[in-house]
Amino acid sequence: MKAYDFLFSPVTDFVKISDYTIKLIKKCCGGCRVIDLLLHFPSSIQNRTADVDNFSDKDKLTLVVQVLRHMAPMGRSQPYKVIVAAGTLELQIIFFNYNVHYMRKVFPIGETLCVSGNAQRTIGGIQIVHPDIVTQASYAKYHVGIEAIYPLTAGLSNKTLSYIIATIFKSIPEIPEYIPEDLLNEYKLIKFSEAIWAVHHPKSMADIISMTDARKRIAIDELLANQIRLRQIRETINEHKSKIIRENGQLTGRLKLPFQLTVDQVSCLNDIKKDLASTKPMNRLVQGDVGAGKTVVAFISMLMVIENGFQAVLLVPTEILAMQHYSTLKNLSENLGINIDIMLGSNRRKRSLQIEDLKNSNIQLLVGTHAILEDNIEFANLGLVVIDEQHRFGVLQRAKLIRKCQNNGINSTQKTESGGVPNVLAMSATPIPRTLLLGCYGDLDVSTIKTKPARRKHIETMTFSVSKIDELATKLQKLDSQIYWVCPVIEESETLMDVTTRCEYLNNIFSAPEVSILHGKMKPQEKNSIITDFKNKKIKLLVSTTVIEVGIDIPNANIMVIEHAERFGLAQLHQLRGRVGRGTDAAYCILLYHNPVSKIGARRLQLMRETNDGFLLSEEDLKLRGAGDILGKEQSGFNSLRFSEFADNYSLLTVAEKIVSSLDLKSDNTAVLCDIFSRIENDTSVFG
Ligand code: ADP
Ligand code: MG
Numbered sequence: 182m183k184a185y186d187f188l189f190s191p192v193t194d195f196v197k198i199s200d201y202t203i204k205l206i207k208k209c210c211g212g213c214r215v216i217d218l219l220l221h222f223p224s225s226i227q228n229r230t231a232d233v234d235n236f237s238d239k240d241k242l243t244l245v246v247q248v249l250r251h252m253a254p255m256g257r258s259q260p261y262k263v264i265v266a267a268g269t270l271e272l273q274i275i276f277f278n279y280n281v282h283y284m285r286k287v288f289p290i291g292e293t294l295c296v297s298g299n300a301q302r303t304i305g306g307i308q309i310v311h312p313d314i315v316t317q318a319s320y321a322k323y324h325v326g327i328e329a330i331y332p333l334t335a336g337l338s339n340k341t342l343s344y345i346i347a348t349i350f351k352s353i354p355e356i357p358e359y360i361p362e363d364l365l366n367e368y369k370l371i372k373f374s375e376a377i378w379a380v381h382h383p384k385s386m387a388d389i390i391s392m393t394d395a396r397k398r399i400a401i402d403e404l405l406a407n408q409i410r411l412r413q414i415r416e417t418i419n420e421h422k423s424k425i426i427r428e429n430g431q432l433t434g435r436l437k438l439p440f441q442l443t444v445d446q447v448s449c450l451n452d453i454k455k456d457l458a459s460t461k462p463m464n465r466l467v468q469g470d471v472g473a474g475k476t477v478v479a480f481i482s483m484l485m486v487i488e489n490g491f492q493a494v495l496l497v498p499t500e501i502l503a504m505q506h507y508s509t510l511k512n513l514s515e516n517l518g519i520n521i522d523i524m525l526g527s528n529r530r531k532r533s534l535q536i537e538d539l540k541n542s543n544i545q546l547l548v549g550t551h552a553i554l555e556d557n558i559e560f561a562n563l564g565l566v567v568i569d570e571q572h573r574f575g576v577l578q579r580a581k582l583i584r585k586c587q588n589n590g591i592n593s594t595q596k597t598e599s600g601g602v603p604n605v606l607a608m609s610a611t612p613i614p615r616t617l618l619l620g621c622y623g624d625l626d627v628s629t630i631k632t633k634p635a636r637r638k639h640i641e642t643m644t645f646s647v648s649k650i651d652e653l654a655t656k657l658q659k660l661d662s663q664i665y666w667v668c669p670v671i672e673e674s675e676t677l678m679d680v681t682t683r684c685e686y687l688n689n690i691f692s693a694p695e696v697s698i699l700h701g702k703m704k705p706q707e708k709n710s711i712i713t714d715f716k717n718k719k720i721k722l723l724v725s726t727t728v729i730e731v732g733i734d735i736p737n738a739n740i741m742v743i744e745h746a747e748r749f750g751l752a753q754l755h756q757l758r759g760r761v762g763r764g765t766d767a768a769y770c771i772l773l774y775h776n777p778v779s780k781i782g783a784r785r786l787q788l789m790r791e792t793n794d795g796f797l798l799s800e801e802d803l804k805l806r807g808a809g810d811i812l813g814k815e816q817s818g819f820n821s822l823r824f825s826e827f828a829d830n831y832s833l834l835t836v837a838e839k840i841v842s843s844l845d846l847k848s849d850n851t852a853v854l855c856d857i858f859s860r861i862e863n864d865t866s867v868f869g
Contacts, residue, residue, distance in 0.1 A: 184357045185853045188216040195352040196345050202337070209334040209342070215353060216857055218346055219377050220399075222824075223329035226383050229297055231325045233270060233307065242300035242309060243324045246272070248288045253281060263288045265296070272307040287315055295321035313340065329383055346381060359850035360402075364843060368836055370398050397833065400824045404837035405844075406858035409851055412841070421602040422460040424491070426564060432488040432517050433481055445469070445630040446478055452628045453482050456604065457565075463604035466571065469630030470795035471759025472637060475608045476734075478630070479567045480510055482606055487519055487545045491564025495548045498570050499701070500525050502732040504709050506569070507548045509734070524549035524558075527705050554581045563603045570731045571607035610731075610756060610795060638739075640762040642770040642790045647678075647744070653771070654690045657722075662766070663715065663738040666724045667757055669745050671700045678744050678775070684724040695721035701728040730756050736764035746772035746789075747782035751802035754785065755795050 191213050192198065192206070207213050210221040229241045236242050246265035253261055261279040265272055265288075274296060276284065288294070298312030314324055331342050356374040358365070365372070371379075371394050379388075379395035387393075392400070442450075449467055456463035469475050483493035495510075497503045507523040514521065522544045524535060538544045542561040547553065551574075568574055607625070645653055657664055666687065670679045684698045697720045699711050708728075714720045716735050723729075723738075730753065741761045746754060754772070762768035772786055788801055844851055 185359075185856075187353050188219070188356065188857065189214050191215075192218055192345060192349060196348045198345065202341065205334055205337040206342070206345070209332070209337055215349055218349055219381075220824075220857075221331060221342075221346075222380050223383060223389060224332045225330040225389060226386055227328045227330050229325050229328060231321070233267065236300060238301070240300075241297050241313070242307075243295065243297035243314070243321060244272075244309075245293060245295050245318045245321045246274075247293050248290050250290060251284060251288065270307070272309065273305065274312060275308050275310045277311070293318045295319075295324060297324045327384055329381055350378065350381070359853050360840070360844075364840055368401075368840060370401065371395065373398060373402065396824070400833050401837050401840070402854060403824045403858050404834055405841055406855045408837055408841040409844070409846055409855055412846060417602070419461075421462065423462040423602050423604055424489075424564065425460060426457040426486055426489045426491070426604075428454060428457075428485045429488055432484040432519065435517055436481070436484060436513065437516075438477065438513070440634065442477070443474065443630070443632050443634055445632050446474055449478050449628040449630055450481055452626070453478070453606065454485070456626070457482075457485060462602040463565075463606060463626075465605070465626045465628060466607045466609060467628050467630065468609055470633065471610045471756055472763060473610070473630040473633050475569075475610070475630065476506065476509065476732075477513075479569065479606060479608060480513060483546055483565055483567060484514075484517075484519075486564040486604070489564065491562050492539070492542060492544065492560050493546050493565040493567065494553060494560075494563060495546070495567045495569060496553055496574070497548070497550060498574065498731060499728060500527065500550055500705050501708055501712060501728055502569070503548050503550050504705070505712070505733060510546065510548065519545045521546045521548065523547070524552050525705055526550055526552040565604045565606060568605065568607045571609045610759070638762040638764070638766070638768045640741075640758055640768045640770050640793055642758065642772065642793075644746070644772045644774060644786050644790060647773055647775045650686075650773070651690075653742075653773070654687060657740065657742075658691050660740070662740050663718065663720070663735075664722045664740040664742060665729060665738055665757075665760055666722060666742045667727060667729070667744060668724065669727070669748060671702060671726055677748070680724050680726055683744065687722060687724060691722050697723055699723055699725040699728065701726060727753065727757065729760060733760050734763060735760070737766075739764060739766045739768040740771065741769070742771045742773055744773045745775055746786060747774040747778040749785075751785050751788060751798045754789050755798050758789070758793075759795075 187194070192215055193203065193213070195215065198206070203213055206218070210217045227241060228239065229243045230236050231243050233242065233244065244267045246267045249264045249266055249271070251261075251263055261276040261281070261284060263274040263276075263284065265274060274288075295314065295316050295318050296309060296312040297314040298309045300307055300309045316324075329343065330339055331346075333339060333342065356377065358372050358374070360370070360373070364370075376395040376398035379393070380399065383389050388395075449469075453463070453465065456465055467475055467478060479495065483495065486493045495506060497506060503523060503525060507521065510521055520538075520543060522535060522538070524532075524547060535544065536557060536559070539547065539558065539560050552558075666683065668680045668683050669677045671681070673679050673682060680698050680700055684696060688696050697711050697714065699708060703711075711720070711723070712733075712735075715723050715738070718737060739761050741758055743749065743754060743757055749757070758770040761770065770789070772789060774782070774786065778786070788798060792798060
């Protein structure tokens with residue numbers, strides 16, 4: 182739509198910037214279109230005052246000064262001083278890093294200038310150290326008041342980014358309103374253009390951290406865009422029919438499992454069979470606690486589809502999990518004669534061959550990460566998409582998969598050959614209440630696996646202070662157990678323990694070859710070989726990031742240590758804990774906390790000790806949310822939302838739902854609304 186085009190045009194249409202800066206902006210704001218910058222919100226403020234009598238340590242002082250004289254120091258260790266006058270007051274501008282030549286050029290004696298920077302009172306009078314603004318005196322009025330501070334990236338200064346955003350505001354026309362006025366009035370919403378302006382012009386810190394009218398409007402719009410997309414997905418699905426698929430036993434009948442399916446697994450499969458046998462495309466979520474046995478349900482469903490001549494896809498959020506599923510499925514299908522392949526973002530060597538094989542149906546079952554979603558990947562006749570750990574994926578990613586199938590299905594000339602709209606089966610260990618599910622994923626059916634396989638062990642959970650780490654590590658070393666030791670970060674950080682440092686420490690207590698490190702930044706072959714070694718008991722202690730959090734299934738490991746447990750959310754702690762207790766030995770989860778522990782943190786640790794019930798924990802998790810100290814927000818299932826992080830905004834979701842039902846979903850305005858928020862999708866490759 183013409184009236185909105187400028188929002189999606191490159192910033193360079195409005196501001197002159199170098200290619201280098203453009204790169205930085207892309208990195209920082211996720212894109213270089215006007216809208217990308219407008220939706221890059223300040224995260225803090227800076228007060229600049231002109232009041233020399235009343236400024237605080239946090240403020241910057243902006244003054245019009247006259248340059249009196251320079252005081253070059255004798256040695257390099259001394260600062261360079263420029264003595265200036267502000268009215269009757271004499272003050273010093275101080276530089277530790279300087280170039281005399283440059284100083285003379287910037288501060289010519291007798292010149293009147295505007296300077297602004299951190300100021301302090303000393304015995305020698307007021308000093309401004311390394312002012313960040315030195316400019317013409319007439320500009321002083323622009324450098325007083327509250328200034329927005331933006332999240333930045335190395336190489337990009339707040340000054341540059343602020344300048345670019347300010348110039349955009351000056352250059353663009355007013356953004357036309359896309360929500361009808363009566364709805365705005367009914368729900369007491371301010372205009373989008375006003376909201377965007379207000380967010381970039383905060384008056385106090387409260388404007389940054391609280392749900393102001395401006396932030397509320399934008400959060401609602403984002404939720405609206407999400408809702409509209411969901412409805413559109415749903416409508417497309419409903420417009421089309423899927424092929425009828427009935428289990429014929431050619432593959433499922435020959436499958437030999439090392440165990441008997443539980444009652445819940447069987448009833449889950451019955452639900453799925455019914456869905457597949459109908460021409461209404463399946464849209465089902467299988468909920469089941471960690472270790473409930475969802476993989477095998479997915480696998481049998483895929484076999485039913487494959488034995489009917491269709492392809493199946495298993496989409497997972499991490500490469501490690503993809504490799505594990507791939508090898509599990511390979512083992513299970515050894516004598517079934519089906520062609521299984523794996524596709525990862527980091528492994529492109531065989532890609533062109535794989536693309537061919539998918540197009541001509543040589544690959545029947547594809548396991549992979551979001552790499553599968555890339556544009557050049559097409560299927561001959563995709564019949565089933567399984568999304569494992571579904572809460573890790575966003576709406577757009579689902580939409581992409583479905584579109585893929587339409588491309589090779591409905592719209593193709595071989596309509597009759599294809600699977601039409603594919604069936605979607607989502608798996609999740611993080612149960613979310615129904616209302617939220619609808620808000621997040623639209624209308625879907627749910628099957629639940631309540632009972633776990635019989636031999637599942639109870640996991641004893643204990644808490645330990647990190648001050649007792651020597652004692653703990655020595656004890657663990659003596660045990661004949663395999664241990665996971667999870668740290669929140671990869672590299673050294675000020676506040677959190679990293680895998681590298683912890684591994685060095687543990688190497689002193691365990692004998693070195695017993696210990697290995699694992700994190701998401703490693704090459705896939707490396708990760709794979711470490712996981713294999715751990716599986717084959719060549720490694721005793723695996724120091725890892727949360728990259729092992731989802732899905733990893735290594736039954737012989739029976740101890741899980743989670744460092745900084747006080748900083749993880751309940752759902753995530755429970756997922757991590759679920760990595761153990763899969764074998765025949767007693768299992769333990771040790772929550773290692775670093776003081777200080779917040780009140781909510783302590784409550785979480787206590788809940789973890791008290792229960793192993795994932796459903797209960799997930800309910801409690803929702804109640805405890807909104808505490809700002811949680812790591813790994815992606816567990817929430819709302820990872821694709823930037824402005825409307827669910828926890829605080831349940832009421833907003835309700836409002837968004839009401840508005841959506843009064844909107845014309847086919848209008849150009851709704852299309853604009855969706856486009857405005859369409860960048861917002863997490864790249865799942867960053868996990869771990
Ligand atoms: P999740 O539901 O967390 O994805 P998995 O599918 O990874 O759980 O299953 C966990 C483990 O339980 C696997 O080792 C799997 O082989 C095993 N398992 C699954 N179903 C059964 C069953 N009915 N009886 C015994 N073990 C089972
Ligand atoms: Mg799983």
